[in-house]
Amino acid sequence: MHQVKDYQKLIRHLEIQLSEFMMIGNSLKSGVLPVLEFGGMGVHVPYHITWAHEVVDVKIENPDFYQISRLGEILNYFGV
Secondary structure (H helix, E strand, O other): OHHHHHHHHHHHHHOOOHHHOEEEEOOHHHHHHHHHHOOOEEEEOOOOOOOHHHOOOOOOOOOOEEEOOOHHHHHHHHOO
């Protein structure tokens, strides 16, 4: 998957560890899933309108995957 290499390149460029990177976005296909694929953390914030290209029908069972209904909910995962 093309996006996986892009995210890996970004992490190298930022000079951070994979454990320090979390993808948060409304796109499973091009945002969250590629990061989960190479071992990163991903948070999906669904939006009521999704571009047809971005629609995926998968059940994600990964301990580093979270789905929230609004961005502010991410704070719950950090004890804030």
